[in-house]
Amino acid sequence: MRLPMPSLRRPRPAPTRGFSTPALLAWLAVIVAVALVPQLTRKPSLLHLWIMVFLAISQGAAWNVIGGYAGQYSVGHAAYFGMGAYTTMLLLELAQLPPWWGIGLGMLNAVLLSLVIGAITFRLRGPYFVLASIAVAEIIRLATLYWKDFTRGAEGILLSGIPPLQLSETLTVRFVGKQPFFYVALGLAVLAVSANWVVQHTKLGYYFQAIREDQDAAHSLGINLTLHKSVALAISAAFTAAAGAVFGLYVRFIDPNIVFSLPDVSVQMVLICIIGGIGTILGPVIGAVVMVLLGETLRNPKWLVQVGVLGDESPVVAFIEQRLSNAHVLVYGLLVVLVILFAPDGILGVLRGWWGRLGRRAAAAQRPETT
Amino acid sequence: MTAILQIKHVSKFFGGLAANSDVSFDVEAGSIMGLIGPNGAGKTTLFNCITGYYPPSKGEVLFKGVRMNGLQPNQVCRLGMARTWQKVRPLAKLSVVDNVMVGALARTNSLRVAREVAMEQLRVVRMDQKAGALAGGLPIGERKKLEVARVLATRPELLLLDEVMGGLNPAESEEIIQLILELKRLGLTQVVIEHDMKAIMRLSDRIVCLNSGEKLAEGTPHEVAHHKDVVAAYLGEAVDA
Numbered sequence: 147m148r149l150p151m152p153s154l155r156r157p158r159p160a161p162t163r164g165f166s167t168p169a170l171l172a173w174l175a176v177i178v179a180v181a182l183v184p185q186l187t188r189k190p191s192l193l194h195l196w197i198m199v200f201l202a203i204s205q206g207a208a209w210n211v212i213g214g215y216a217g218q219y220s221v222g223h224a225a226y227f228g229m230g231a232y233t234t235m236l237l238l239e240l241a242q243l244p245p246w247w248g249i250g251l252g253m254l255n256a257v258l259l260s261l262v263i264g265a266i267t268f269r270l271r272g273p274y275f276v277l278a279s280i281a282v283a284e285i286i287r288l289a290t291l292y293w294k295d296f297t298r299g300a301e302g303i304l305l306s307g308i309p310p311l312q313l314s315e316t317l318t319v320r321f322v323g324k325q326p327f328f329y330v331a332l333g334l335a336v337l338a339v340s341a342n343w344v345v346q347h348t349k350l351g352y353y354f355q356a357i358r359e360d361q362d363a364a365h366s367l368g369i370n371l372t373l374h375k376s377v378a379l380a381i382s383a384a385f386t387a388a389a390g391a392v393f394g395l396y397v398r399f400i401d402p403n404i405v406f407s408l409p410d411v412s413v414q415m416v417l418i419c420i421i422g423g424i425g426t427i428l429g430p431v432i433g434a435v436v437m438v439l440l441g442e443t444l445r446n447p448k449w450l451v452q453v454g455v456l457g458d459e460s461p462v463v464a465f466i467e468q469r470l471s472n473a474h475v476l477v478y479g480l481l482v483v484l485v486i487l488f489a490p491d492g493i494l495g496v497l498r499g500w501w502g503r504l505g506r507r508a509a510a511a512q513r514p515e516t517t
Numbered sequence: 518m519t520a521i522l523q524i525k526h527v528s529k530f531f532g533g534l535a536a537n538s539d540v541s542f543d544v545e546a547g548s549i550m551g552l553i554g555p556n557g558a559g560k561t562t563l564f565n566c567i568t569g570y571y572p573p574s575k576g577e578v579l580f581k582g583v584r585m586n587g588l589q590p591n592q593v594c595r596l597g598m599a600r601t602w603q604k605v606r607p608l609a610k611l612s613v614v615d616n617v618m619v620g621a622l623a624r625t626n627s628l629r630v631a632r633e634v635a636m637e638q639l640r641v642v643r644m645d646q647k648a649g650a651l652a653g654g655l656p657i658g659e660r661k662k663l664e665v666a667r668v669l670a671t672r673p674e675l676l677l678l679d680e681v682m683g684g685l686n687p688a689e690s691e692e693i694i695q696l697i698l699e700l701k702r703l704g705l706t707q708v709v710i711e712h713d714m715k716a717i718m719r720l721s722d723r724i725v726c727l728n729s730g731e732k733l734a735e736g737t738p739h740e741v742a743h744h745k746d747v748v749a750a751y752l753g754e755a756v757d758a
Contacts, residue, residue: 355608355611359609360606360608365590368594369591
């Protein structure tokens with residue numbers, strides 16, 4: 147029970163969710179620190195992990211716009227991921243169009259696709275919307291698989307090479323090794339998370355969240371539902387496509403079952419947000435780290451040895467390889483059940499709870515002296 | 518006096534059921550119109566037809582002389598007609614002030630301006646001390662007040678209140694009554710659905726009584742209260758002894 151406590155402080159002003167300089171500086175410090183990683187280590191397995199984390203952050207942050215803020219649980223984002231990857235890769239392979247243009251066109255394609263998909267699926271609400279989003283993405287996957295003349299079907303697209311990017315007379319970026327992709331993926335992740343920040347701190351974010359909380363109420367408060375859901379989906383699709391394109395260029399090979407995958411792309415994006423903390427800026431970042439580390443560990447536990455966490459003969463590696471390597475979807479499932487049961491606001495929600503309790507305890511410890 | 522809202526022969530059918538049939542009345546600018554009727558009389562359906570949630574099957578709705586048929590609820594809101602919900606719909610995971618800001622953003626793109634408008638409206642309903650609380654955690658009385666503050670923030674010229682006193686205790690109801698009267702003094706036209714007869718008699722300039730989707734009676738509170746059909750609808754036919 148909360149007792150009415152006479153407070154000496156002034157009444158609390160309306161909470162502002164505005165711009166704070168310390169927070170921005172902290173963010174910049176984190177980004178700079180992360181950007182220094184390739185200077186400290188050359189281990190490809192470690193850099194690979196970072197790149198996968200950045201791509202997962204980009205995907206999670208992208209999904210968060212439509213799923214977390216606007217509350218429309220699309221489980222078909224592989225459509226945009228694959229669209230970005232295929233547009234970029236096909237243009238590069240067939241027309242020798244440099245990927246930095248290809249990524250832009252891939253994002254544009256995904257936005258156009260999102261408008262079409264939105265027009266079909268936004269009439270539906272709740273579980274019906276989820277099912278429709280899955281169906282549309284699966285249709286696109288199958289279409290890509292069977293339209294062999296254009297997409298090369300299940301054969302996939304193997305990249306022969308990426309042309310070097312001449313930034314200035316002295317600086318040329320050659321896309322060999324992991325390092326260039328590390329910075330591209332980092333940049334994309336920073337942009338995607340920044341987009342979340344912008345969404346949360348503008349009218350758009352208020353409208354998205356109103357739609358998430360109650361569509362009818364939002365409608366009656368002057369919000370054009372279809373327009374705002376379409377805008378949210380378009381932003382989301384654009385970043386998802388960029389992540390797909392960078393993924394394709396980095397891995398150098400795509401096929402429909404990889405980039406249009408329901409469990410490995412569509413569901414994964416949702417899980418990143420649910421596990422990290424849905425509808426928050428930091429949630430997808432935390433979720434991405436957890437999901438990628440977990441996924442990579444289950445698929446290829448040897449990275450733990452390569453990084454030096456475990457010894458060569460560790461029984462953990464053998465156990466995972468023998469018992470769990472094909473069970474990553476099962477492990478994800480269990481993780482989601484645990485999160486929904488014990489941390490409905492995700493890992494970030496748990497951390498905030500601890501932080502709040504610490505703060506209250508500190509305040510309680512000080513109170514005897516001050517009163 | 519001019520009619521700000523004109524309901525002309527509005528009917529709404531759900532399959533074979535006539536939820537509203539041939540309802541007509543005008544609402545004078547600056548007045549309070551009470552809308553009463555037994556459960557299932559079609560009061561909320563009429564609100565839904567007026568505010569764009571359902572297209573009327575027949576007839577038309579004119580607001581400030583403009584035909585409303587076929588407009589979406591968001592367009593209706595921006596034209597200056599706003600409604601509250603019988604079942605309150607707080608944006609549960611947003612704070613109280615953020616809820617009201619969503620309403621205020623209908624008239625501005627600036628969050629700063631919206632926040633000022635929102636705080637002002639929260640003061641009007643005496644909830645400014647609760648600005649930072651989560652809307653989902655409020656008790657029913659405060660949810661109702663939040664709903665009113667939020668809808669006022671859209672700067673309506675005509676406000677449709679759907680049972681804002683339902684579920685409130687007498688003290689809270691009195692607060693809402695005072696608020697409605699205060700808004701009337703400020704020139705806001707209101708249509709009020711209410712089951713509390715004492716309250717509606719005090720508030721309304723005119724009352725329309727619906728029964729089974731049809732308009733049963735219209736007039737001043739005194740006229741309607743003594744209308745033979747209205748009494749019959751509420752209490753049953755007089756029995757000859």
